[in-house]
Amino acid sequence: MSDAASQTSDPGRELVLTRLIDVPREKLYRAWTDPELLKQWFAPLPWTTTRAELDLRPGGGNLIVMRSPEGEEFPNRGIYLEIVENERLVFTDAYTSAWEPSAKPFMTAIITFEDEGGKTRYTARALHWTVEDRQAHESMGFHEGWGRCADQLAALAAKL
């Protein structure tokens, strides 16, 4: 983890997934920001991503619809807070559009892509507003789910 991440780390409210991936960070960033690519890795199989609309600017909205193996669809709406090309993406579900508060602010995600020994240090942090929400997210399978998605992301980006 970077110093910046350590400084703001709050073990009580934060979940972190990190991977050293043997793919240039530009390709990982592209897989996060091109909707057609994102749909290919964002949901842990056999779940799928049926829709991805990404308005990549601070205040821009995103809508990602995931479909369960049983065919039920789950729309997720959020807002980008920060975009640094090939380095960093920050988004939250605290707003549904700029700046309409959501029914329940659950988390803010910080995705970072850093060069590390010729590979990419990929880190996904989920910062929650409460310890209870962090615990719920962990119980829902954060580490397994985000971990499998990171593997799918790495495999796809390696082919770009």
Add this chain to the structure above:
Amino acid sequence: MSDAASQTSDPGRELVLTRLIDVPREKLYRAWTDPELLKQWFAPLPWTTTRAELDLRPGGGNLIVMRSPEGEEFPNRGIYLEIVENERLVFTDAYTSAWEPSAKPFMTAIITFEDEGGKTRYTARALHWTVEDRQAHESMGFHEGWGRCADQLAALAAKL
């Protein structure tokens, strides 16, 4: 109110204060963004503002300390989400720094400055995450407090 404001208006969670002020919007914007000016109007007298640190960029923090007539200090920390010079400021207390969730996301403020018949339509909207928080803010004296501050702001800006 502008169309944009009407479109996202949620009477259950929103409080709005608007004034037609006979001062160019550039001066009102300056009084909101220059810390030394902000300290002169931001708290309803006899309250004062003893400290104002404004990092004016999306993700930049602000710290504003208000002092009661009895000498008690109340620090308020937030984050700017959107900055459009002379037009629009958006900030929230949902984060204490970029992007550390605060203990309690209470509101997002949208301040707009629009030309209207040679004057400025000044609008301050407070969007809350819950109806209860909107009600609490209203009971705390939103309309009177923000209204008196708007008068102080108008008086100061007129002298710039």
